[in-house]
Amino acid sequence: MPNDRHILLLPGSLRAGSTNETVLRTAAALAATTPGLRATYYAGLAELPHFNPDDDLDPLPGPVTALREAIEAADALLICTPEYAGTLPGSFKNLLDWTVGGTEISDKPTAWINAAGPGRGHGAEATLRTVLGYTGAAVLEEACAKIPLDRAAVGPDGLVADPLVRERIGEVLATLAGR
Ligand SMILES: Cc1cc2nc3c(=O)[nH]c(=O)nc-3n(C[C@H](O)[C@H](O)[C@H](O)COP(=O)(O)O)c2cc1C
Secondary structure (H helix, E strand, O other): OOOOEEEEEEEOOOOOOOHHHHHHHHHHHHHHOOOOEEEEEOOOHHHOOOOOHHHOOOOOOHHHHHHHHHHHHOOEEEEEOOOEOOEOOHHHHHHHHHHHOOOOOOOOEEEEEEOOOOOOOHHHHHHHHHHHHHHOOEEOHHHOEEOOOOHHHEOOOOOEOOHHHHHHHHHHHHHHHOO
C-alpha cells in the first residue's frame, strides 16, 4: 500500500543459518501481517565490491546503486549484525562505507537489534553508533534493542518462534515505524 511505512532490513552476517538473519527474517514476517507496515530484507551484502573511493562516482557499481536505491526507497532502516573481533564484520562496515558518499541515508531513521548473548555485542553497537554518525543516519535510540536470541527460540520454519522474542521484535518495528 502506498501509505505503508517501509523498513529496510540490513543484515550484517553472511553466514548460512545466521541468527542475525533469523531476527530480520522474523521482522519481515511480522511486518507482513502488520497493517500499515512493510519490510524488505536486503540480500545484497555479498555482492557489494570492496569500497574504493575511486569507484565512488557515476556510474556506480551496480550493487552499490541497488543498495543506495533500496535505502532511498525506505522510510527507516533496521540493522541486525554480529560482532566480530570487538567491532563490526568487515563486510558490513564495507556496506556502511558505500553509504557515506551518497545522500540517501542522510537523516534516515535507523535502529538496530543486538541479538548477541547477555554481555556480548557491545563493541559492534559502539562501532555502529560511531559509523552511523559519519553516514548522517538518524539513530532512533528508543527503537534500538538488545534481544538475545537463543537457538532454542527458533522454530522449524527458521523464524523466531518464542512469542516474547517475537513481541519484542514487533515493538522495535512499531517504534521505528512510528506506529
Ligand atoms: C571471527 C569471529 C569473531 C567474533 N568475535 C566476537 C566478539 O568479538 N564478540 C562477541 O560477542 N562475539 C564474537 N563472535 C561471535 C559472533 O558474534 C556470534 O557467533 C554471532 O552470533 C554470529 O552471528 P550470526 O549467527 O548472525 O552469524 C565472533 C565470531 C566470529 C566468527
